[in-house]
Amino acid sequence: MGIAVRPSHISPPARYIRTPTAPFPPNLCVNPRERNCERARGRERERAMEEEIKAMFNESGFTLDEAEEEEVLRKCFTFCINYKLSPSDLVSSWDVYYLNRLLTESTVQNAEMDGFLLHLQNEVKEAVIKEEPNLHVYSSKDVDMILNNEDEYSKEDDIGTPTHRSNLSPEQSDPMHQTSGKAYSSGKASTLITPFGQRTEKFVVRFSINRQSGGENGKMEHDVESSEDDFIKKVQPHKRCSLAINGTKPEPGCRFMYDRTEDRFNALENRIKRHESALVASGLYEEPVDPTLASQKSIFSVGMICCDGEGHLNDKSILLQSSVEHSSGQCVRLDLQRLGQFSIFPGQIVGVEGNNPSGHCLIASKIIESVPVNALADVFPPPAKKQALEQEIASTDPASSSQELSVIIAAGPFTTTDNLFFEPLTELLAYARRKMPQLLVLLGPFVDAEHPEVRRGSIDMTFDDIFHQGIVGKLQDYVEYLGDAARVVLVPSIRDANHDFVFPQPGFDILPLGIKHQITSLTNPGTFEANEVKVGCCTVDVLKQLSGEETSRNPKDGIPSDRMSRLAYHILSQRSFYPLFPPAEGIPLDLSLAPEALHFSLVPNVLILPSDMKYFVKVVPLGGRIEGEPQAKCICINPGRLAKGEGGGTFVELNYRGTPDSASASVIGI
Structure with missing residues (x-):
């Protein structure tokens, strides 16, 4: 085969012909010397602006890392050009970013530039939305909705999905749609159908004790909404229960994480002496x-x-x-x-x-293993605790029935991992509105530090704002709906991103809301009395940690003991909410803060221990192993987690009637 050659009579394409009348391209007409001068002037302007940026940082108390100064200034100059910012505006934005990220060093480092860029982008987006409130910023969820031919204005709203916003004002609901990249960015109510909203059964009984209707424990599953003889109705729901908080330490705003070796030694020594005194006092x-x-x-x-x-x-x-x-x-x-x-x-x-x-x-x-029930070294509470009890009881309704209590118990997380809509909490409150219990006990975490959106730091709201709008706002609507008879107890967790990371842990400070008489914050751990029913709570997963550290030997006959009851028995027998020492990894135990908060003298009627282990409700006996020794019983409850991954979890519905043996309870899945 030969090589193809262009014939001489065929002219080249017109774009290759240069005629006298056709001008040269602009970049070819400029003198190379003038082009170099222009580049030099641009570089001088860039250096001048970088020096101004550096001066503004120094004026605001920040310094630049010498090894990374050139790279940081180059990126800051680019930010000023792209977002039309002056050096002073840029440094002001950095100051806000520095405070939000809780940075401790005043040195501006190159490692923070990517996060600072995201902060600037969010500021620009918020400014645009503020100028044009009806502007809709499209996200990947909008594209999915359009591709799936979903109607944005669907009229059929499923309870618990993001469309159910009747309990929040528009000012409260709008920011919640902007907290996650997976949520809509506009102020309109989202019609996104989440995995939580697609479940088939809303309320199913997973486990029950002493329940008159239904089959054997754990084998009867039905929709609780259709149950006509629900045991909660057997206690008058509109009668307000009495409530007494036992102890208030540690207090909000306390100084913590300054414990010494001496403090830990004294706390352990006091525990040993307390058991010695109780065993000797029993006379056995x-x-x-x-x-x-x-x-x-x-x-x-x-x-x-x-x-x-x-x-x-x-x-x-x-x-x-x-x-x-x-x-x-x-x-x-x-x-x-x-x-x-x-x-x-x-x-x-x-x-x-x-x-x-x-x-x-x-x-x-x-x-x-256990301290005798009839030999307690410190039966009488301290004077401060006694005054708090008398003051709280005097303010309650004297006509409330004693030793009878209807309560719903749920532990966080209260939202699924794919969003921050708090759908499980919305459905729990809707269920509580129908059942009208005397008391609603909610245990943290509320704003979970392990939530994917919280860990990524992609939220445009503070943790306190999420807590007050997503949690407290819903609870305020709940108590207003049920009236003065409704009462709520909140127990924090060390996993709460908006609270102190210490154990023992102070309660939430919600006094400015003016609803203290109905929404009460408890310490973690803490105890309270409702209608003379003594209740203890601890949100640290002590059951799981004890399970990992315990060693045991079963009887020779080969009959294994109930593991969950045995773990709960350890808490009761030790008279301590956290008897494990040394503490498990990740537990910020501070024995100098309030070591007495971990100890309880009297065996509670109800002990609530939320755990990642399987839910349970068990009556655990204590004492009575020796002839003449009285026996006490306690209802130990692990309500499970209200939200598990992208689906719903479980909560507990309890009706207490005088004694643990006569109480009835159900673990309900949503």
Whole structure:
């Protein structure tokens, strides 16, 4: 094959012909020297503006990292050009970004430039929306709606979806649509159908105890809305219950995370002494002695279970640390080979009967895990607590029925992971409006720090604004709807992004709302009395943490004990909301703040322990193992989580009638 050659008579294309009348392109007409001069003048203007930006940063108290100064100034100059900002406006925006991100260093670093750019973009968007309120900024959700031929103005609203906004004013509902990149950016009500709104059954009984209608526990599932003999109706719902808060420490705004080794030592020593006093006061045990001394005869000692290493507790690594008074805080190895069954964990205070023939190992013949019910060293509350009780009881309705209480209990998160619409909470409140319980107990987290949108930092609102608009605003509508008979108790969590990260934890400060008499904030942990029913609450997942640290031996007959009841029994027997020591990773335990807040003297009638483990409602007996010792019972409740991923979770509906055995409860899924 030959090579094709253009014939000589064919002219080249017209665009390649240069005629005298055709001008050169502009960039070819400019003198190269003039072009270089123009570039130099542009670079001088850029340097001048960068120097002005640097001066404004220095004037505002910020400095630039010398190693990254050139790169930071170049990006700041680009931001000024793209968003038409003066150097002073740019530094003012950086000041806002610096405060919102809670940055501690005054050095402007290149690593923060991407986040600062996102902040500037959000500011520009908010300014445009403010100037044109009816402007709709389209997002990926709008594109999905158009492609799926969804009607933006659908009239059929599903309760619990973002379209249900009757309880929020337009000023409250608009910002919630702008908190997430997955939500609509306009002020119009969204018709987005979320996975939570697509569930088939709204309220299904998952588990129940002492329920007159329905089959066996956990086997009867039906819609609670159609139940005509619901046990909640057997207590007059319109009668306001009495409410007394036991203790108010730690207080909001307290100074925390300044604990010392001495504070932790004193808190643990006081726990050991408290158990010693209670066991001796019962008259069933003799005065404890030093377990580290060699003795051929049987001895009785009290101490704390410890592990001799950093690994998991096992039969070979158990130590017993007695009090300073008896053993100067020294530890002795504890041998449990003679015991047919036991259940222990680090931090547990126990009484041990046994002998120590060598002085190096205490061979146990019996372990006393629980303090006798009839021998409490501190039955009477402190004077400050007693005054608070009398003042609160005096302000309540004296005609309220005692020892009868209808309550709905739910634990956060209260919104699904794909949005911040708080749909599960909306449906829970709609259910509570129909059932009208005397008390609604909500336990955190409310603004979950582990929510994907919160962790990404892509929210255009403060955490306090989300809490007040998404949570407190809905609760205020709820109590206004039901009237003065409705009462709500809020218990915070260390996972709340809008609250102090410390344990024990102060309650929320919601006094400016003027609804203190109906919406009450409790400490975490905390106890209260409603219609003389003693209730204890703790939102730290102590059940899950105890489950990971506990070591136990089942009876020789092979009958395993109920694990959930055993874990709850540890809380009651130790008289502590958090008996585990050292604390689990991530728990900000501060024993200098209010160590008495972790301790409770009297066995509560109801103990609420939210956990990621499976929900349950169990009557746990305490005491009565020794002849002549009274027995107490407590209803231990794990309501589960109201929201799980992109779907609904569970909550508990409880009716208490005098004693735990006569109470009835149901775990309801949504």
